[in-house]
Amino acid sequence: MADKPRPGNWHTPTTIKQSAQENQRDLLLTFIAGQKRGYDAFSFQHGDYVGAASQRRTPPPVPSFPHDQDGNSANGRPTLVASSIEFADGSFTKNGPSEYSQRQIFAATPTSTVDPLLSLSHPAYGLPVKLVANFAALGIRTIYPWQKQCLLGPGLLDGEENLVYSAPTGGGKSLVADVLMLRRVLENRDAKAILVLPYVALVQEKVHWLRNIVGGISRAELGQAEPGVGQGLWAPRADKDTIRVVGFFGGSKIRATWADFDIAVCTIEKANSLVNAAIEDCSISKLRAVVLDECHMIDDGYRGYLIELMATKLLCLGQAIQIIAMSATITNIELLKRWLQGHSYETRYRPVPIEEHLVCDGKIYGAGTTAALLKTAAQLDMRSQSSQPELQPLRLIRPSDHKELADPVRNAVVALANETVRAGYGVLAFSRSRAGCESDALLISRVLPTFAEADPIIQEKRLDLLGDLRSLSTGLDPKLEQTIPFGVAFHHVGFSKAAGLTTEERELIAKAYDQGVLKVCVATCSLAAGINLPARRVILHGARMGRDLVGPAMLRQMRGRAGRKGKDEVGETYLCCRRSDLDAVIDLMHAELPEISSCLISDKRRIRRALLEIIAIGLATSRASLDDYVSKTMLAYSAETGSIQEQVEASIAELQEMQFVTVHEDGAFEATLLGKAIVASSLDPEDGMFIHNELRKALQAFVMDGDMHVLYHFTPIHDLDSVMVNWKVFWNEVQRLDESDLRVMHFLGLKPVVIENMLYGGTLRERTAQEKDNVRRYHRFYLALQLRDLCNEMPIHRVAEKYDMPRGSVQNLAQTSQGFAAGMIKFCEMMGWGAMAAVLDHFSDRLDAGARTDLLALAKITFVKSRTARVFWDNGFKTVAAIANAHPEELLPLLMQAQPNKVKLEAKDEQKFQDKLLAKAKIIADSASRLWQMELEMEYY
Structure with a gap:
């Protein structure tokens, strides 16, 4: 093995050529799951540091991996080379101690031996x-x-x-x-x-x-x-x-x-x-x-x-x-x-220090504090260049020769991620959209070491992750299949309506990232507040998320993901922005965190719901107790008393007009049956009125010879205006509806001709309350069609493809529909509509199982969802008892059959995959045994 270059010679071209492969091999040792090598140990062995501080050392560009004449790597993947990052004087190293190592020498806080408390x-x-x-x-x-x-x-x-x-x-x-x-x-x-x-x-x-x-x-x-x-x-x-x-x-x-x-x-x-x-x-x-x-x-x-x-x-x-x-x-x-x-x-104490940077036009500027970052942005602004000396960058990111990296912001994101990963640390990158996340993940994966060059332990764990993702009911996302072998994934959180991944996918990815199996996670800004995924380096791809500039609070949340305690001894943030956005960045950085305030007085009349709730649950039944409640709201501490009283009086009058509240002669307040039903169902008053009208129509004519009418009433109504309807798909589905489903449309007042008109560029008018409710019905019915397919055992990924929806959004619809269905059942029970409640309650089990009625018993077994249950049923295992009495090895071929992706694996990987399924089969058999025992006990008693 050739001698390693001395620390001071990293920038010498001859040295780079002689030791490239060896350095790559050494660097890859840092990929061991769950371990992140400290900067000090790395510097003493290799003479380099990743980071932007002026005293920190930086490795030279890593040569491209072996490729064929078409520019593909050995495994056929198109190869990119990340741009080099160097100091302003053109060197890759700076002499002198690292401030990171100095921080490690001195304790940041006293220990319990100094302070027993x-x-x-x-x-x-x-x-x-x-x-x-x-x-x-x-x-x-x-x-x-x-x-x-x-x-x-x-x-x-x-x-x-x-x-x-x-x-x-x-x-x-x-x-x-x-x-x-x-x-x-x-x-x-x-x-x-x-x-x-x-x-x-x-x-x-x-x-x-x-x-x-x-x-x-x-x-x-x-x-x-x-x-x-x-x-x-x-x-x-x-x-x-x-x-x-x-x-x-x-x-x-x-x-x-x-x-x-x-x-x-x-x-x-x-x-x-x-x-x-x-x-x-x-x-x-x-x-x-x-x-x-x-x-x-x-x-x-x-x-x-x-x-x-x-x-x-x-x-x-x-x-x-x-x-x-x-x-x-x-x-x-x-x-x-x-x-x-x-x-x-x-307190402003943070156990892990964060270094902030601004990246613009391939130049990295240090900003140890927010004020320094403000000064950096101001000095970069074209308007202030004439009055201030030019600010010198700490480092430079060289332009790329690849057309995919021609954009300087994207090039910076890829180069910074590549630099961190090659030192063995984690990267969390934020992109403006779901599509941007996937694009950045694919590009970053193309500049990282190939799968064959990774540490064998990491290779094994990444294969396991791919196997776990492949065995999910949704199958393996084709883009994740490309990025995960190189330690890169994207992540869309569940509360986002644009969530592209399912809950199970996000959990597996988050766990793998936390353990160091994945080194890069690219996410939307919502992830910053949605889950705990720390990183050595946080990179913001632009100052905008979607079309809007990120707010100060969200910016702080994203930067706060860097350098979490117990994971890294330091953290770094890089805000990569365009020169055209500098004005916006300056305004953003100048902006203080917004002060919170009550929103009970707003266009949405939130105080109306507050008053209805306290009257319905009996907390306020008189004017004195109602005034006492209002006086204890945060609103009372931040708004004028006169304006609050006006809103209270107006809201009480509106609640009476909507027949939610009755005011007796002695001034006592009492919620009507409808008011109590709305509160019990956790609905806003406006939504409650819409639901009441919909269910009253259903009582007069309920279509019982099909599923659509029930599923329509199980479809959540929250934020229906944001539903993205593919009118072509909608029209095609309407063409396939049977007589029962068409009667549901007729009773709801939905017209196929309107849907056809929308297909050719028409619009739905929303000038009046009645027209707005009509638009809600069209959007709600479109979602109900998706629920219908899910309940008929169509896999989530198939439903997503069919309706042009992200898979995570379809799963989110299924999950929220279960909670909403429980609310609708409660609403009917409170209103005294027992027959309607019974009908809805019976169907809620199908919604939960995502299967037809014949599979409901099997769907109660652990790990047995609609697809697996159908395979069991079709192969003769039609009862819980049959599965309970089966040997796990009998269930193994059925589980293999139920897998969504039939991918041919190598012999050793195929055996490992079967071992995992056999372990799952044992859990299924044990779960079935417990359920069967409960059935026998119920029959006995």
Whole structure:
């Protein structure tokens, strides 16, 4: 083996040529899953650093891999070479110590040996021994000084004060809330807690985390606190049940009852519904703590305003419920403090430092602080060049000879990602659209080491990931199939209507990225707030997401993904923008984080829903109690009293006119049956009126000889205006409808001729309320057609192709429809429409299973969804008992048959794939056995 070049000779062409392959081989050693080599160790071995600081060293461009005369790599993939990144003087190295290595020498924060209160086992926190051990098992043994100061605030540990606090992303916000919430749950046998998160992905992630935290803690052990702790707090419980953590989110079939959980992790809508139900049946007295994560969303008029409705109800109860609100992007925290009548705390501490950079026209400018970045942008602006000396860049990204990389912004994104990956670290890139994510991922994958050159361990894990993705019911996305072998993937989050990937795909990709199997993840900006995927380097492809400029809060969220604690010792962010966007960038960087405010007074009349809810659940039945509720809203602390009263009076009058509320002669308020049904179904008043009219029509003429009428009423109505209808597909489907389905269209007032007119460029008028409702019906029926295909066992990816929809959007429709269907059943029950409720309830099982009636029993078995259930049925396994009594090896060929992609694999990979399916077959057989046993017991009793 040739000697490695000395650190000072990396830029010598001869040296590069002699050692290229060896350096590549050494670099690839850093790809071991779950390990990220520190910069110091890498520099001592190779004499290079990845980064933009002036004292940091940078490797030279890596030569292209072996290719044929057509420019393809050995495996036939078109090859690109990433542009080199060099210092302004043309060199690739700078002498002198790295500031990163200097940071590692000196401790950033004191340890628990210096300050005992930084240990979670300290008696001041009063945590049980097992709970402290669980935290330690997850890597949390000590806390930061700011967390200590926050927790020891007046009355917080005892639950006597509410708390509002702000800390940067990655600064450890969640731990403070976890400690306070767990103390409330553990101090009383019947205590309950609710943790509110904005997105389903976050709910699922938090449920998993909390179950690990409380794992193994039995109620009998809660008397075992650290020595010196007051034993009154940890009174032993009579039973030995574990602490139950349950997730509540759209599409889940879990009933919102207090009996089944100790800690409920909820989306905003589910939390509000849970609180409403508990107030109505008086079980709310068991609630001891509510955590409001991402509380800056309170001024989101679409769904975040429900946080204000829920918290205000809790403030009106007059019982000891500790409210804990946190966010990384709150500026007017004093408003929240006054509203919640609690303690506030702010910190800007971040355990992992972040270096910020601005990239424009292939030049990288350092910006250690926001102010420096502002100055950088201002000096780059054409208007200010004449009055200020030209700002010297730290480094330069050379233009590319490849036409695919001719755009300087895209070229910068690819070069920066390539540089980081070749040093063995993770990259999170944000692109403006779903298509942009996929395009960037494909380009980045083409400049990275080929699959054959990767470490064997990484090769194996990437093959496993491809196998797992291929075995999903949706099959393997063809673009992911191209990028994953090179350690690159894209990620579209589930709450986005443009989500291109399914939940299962996103989970597999996120896990592989977190373990280091994938080195690059390209995502839309929504990912910044949707899930925890840290990276050494965060790259923003442009200052715009979609057509709009990113906001200051979203920009902070994206930058906050860099350098998460326990993953990297540093973080870097690169905002790559065009010169034409510099004005916008300057404005963006100058902009302060927006102050949050109440949106109860808005065009959407949010206060109307607030008043209807408190009247329907019995929290306010008189004018005095209604005024008391209004006085406790955040709105009362941020708007003039006169304007609030005007809105209240107008809203009460509107609720009466809509026949949702009755005002008695003595001035008492009472919700009508319709008003109670709307609240029980978690509908806005306007949506509730639309649903009521639709169901009343169905009562008069309900089409029972087909599925479409039921599915139409199961189709969610939220944000129907944003549904992208492919009118050609719509018209083709209408042409295929049978007599039953055409009668449904007739009863709904939908006309095929209108759809045909839209096909040729027509428009749907929306001037009046009636016309707007008519447009909603067309859009709703289009989605109902997709639900019909799903319930008839058409795979998600086939439905997506057929209706020109992203796969993730189709899956999201299926999941939200399940939750909406439960609301429609509840609505009918509250209205006394028992027959309609029974019809809808019967069909909801088909919606959940995504299968016809004959497969419903099989679909209850773990891992057996519609496609697998149909294969079992067609091969003679038509009952749960038949599967329970089958040997797993009998089920293996059926599982092979059920796979969506019949890809020929090499012998060893085929055997490994079959081993995985055999393990799945054993789980299926065990699940069927349990279900069969339950059936036998029910028959016996």
